[in-house]
Amino acid sequence: MALKEFIRRKIAACMPVNKERDTSLEQALLVSQWHMMRQQLPPEALPKLSQVGFKAFSQFEEDGLLLYIFSIIGAKSRRVVEICAGSGQECMAANLIINHGWEGLLFDGDEGSVRQGAAFYASHPRTWLHPPKFVHAWITKDNINSLVADNGFAGDIDLLSLDIDGNDYWIWQALHVVSPRVFICETQDAVPHDRAVTQPYSEKYCLDAEKQASGFFSVSLAAMRKLCAEKGYRLIGTHRYGFNAIFMRNDVGMEYFPEISVENALDNPYSRRSAAEKWPAAQHLPWVEV
Numbered sequence: 001m002a003l004k005e006f007i008r009r010k011i012a013a014c015m016p017v018n019k020e021r022d023t024s025l026e027q028a029l030l031v032s033q034w035h036m037m038r039q040q041l042p043p044e045a046l047p048k049l050s051q052v053g054f055k056a057f058s059q060f061e062e063d064g065l066l067l068y069i070f071s072i073i074g075a076k077s078r079r080v081v082e083i084c085a086g087s088g089q090e091c092m093a094a095n096l097i098i099n100h101g102w103e104g105l106l107f108d109g110d111e112g113s114v115r116q117g118a119a120f121y122a123s124h125p126r127t128w129l130h131p132p133k134f135v136h137a138w139i140t141k142d143n144i145n146s147l148v149a150d151n152g153f154a155g156d157i158d159l160l161s162l163d164i165d166g167n168d169y170w171i172w173q174a175l176h177v178v179s180p181r182v183f184i185c186e187t188q189d190a191v192p193h194d195r196a197v198t199q200p201y202s203e204k205y206c207l208d209a210e211k212q213a214s215g216f217f218s219v220s221l222a223a224m225r226k227l228c229a230e231k232g233y234r235l236i237g238t239h240r241y242g243f244n245a246i247f248m249r250n251d252v253g254m255e256y257f258p259e260i261s262v263e264n265a266l267d268n269p270y271s272r273r274s275a276a277e278k279w280p281a282a283q284h285l286p287w288v289e290v
Helices: 003-013 024-040 062-073 094-100 111-123 144-150 168-174 209-214 221-231 269-282
Strands: 079-083 103-108 133-136 155-162 178-186 233-238 244-249
Touching: 024 062, 024 094, 062 094, 062 155, 062 178, 062 244, 094 103, 103 111, 111 133, 144 168, 155 168, 168 178, 168 221, 209 269, 221 233, 221 244
Parallel strands: 079 103, 079 155, 103 133, 155 178
Antiparallel strands: 178 244, 233 244
16 A cells, blocks of 8 residues: 555544445446356457446546456355455445445454444445454454454365465465455566565554655565465456456356466566666565565
């Protein structure tokens, strides 16, 4: 998460929440259209991920990407776990929970954000009857499995979202209590496509302005792709800026969402600029090769 976005969220947390525009009908029509296209067209004729993005609650266009993916492969459990959801009002899970009736388990390390998020979902006209479970916790590789399982989520789920701007690699490596069909995470796109590196694990790690500016945080896309391959997942795409990456379990949707390369995923203007501005200095910092 960029520092300016972190500051914006902190300011927003102190202000009344504006009502969002209701896009539920538009999204229902989109889902219906994508279902029909899947039935009538060969996989190669279906829209590309680059053509279906939109923002309802996500920070960028991930709401559209995820809705399209699950319209094509189908939703099974309709369950989502999000690690570092903020207040839950701008995150990967919100649109699926609010507009499509998914069951959610959301974590955040900031107690105030969790209180705000719980109040938001408890009062929202679409979720008040069965709001997602919102848990305040500082996530580590040693507690992640018990936290998820103890809150009633285990086995197959449809989606896992991970964005903690730090120990992402180590948390995903340790997590085994759930098996998401789709996994979305943030990576460090300043790192070249052929470098599989991550920041060292630190249980109390917290991103600050100095680390943000240096680019020395999180995990490269190549490292996350390598770990995902070991866990049985393939890289199927990113959002337009390249750092939010989407992986799919290998037993799901192979004909619709084939694997793409890290090089292809980072072939966009934002990632190229990020690498040019940050990597010359960041490459000398103590990354861990994986």
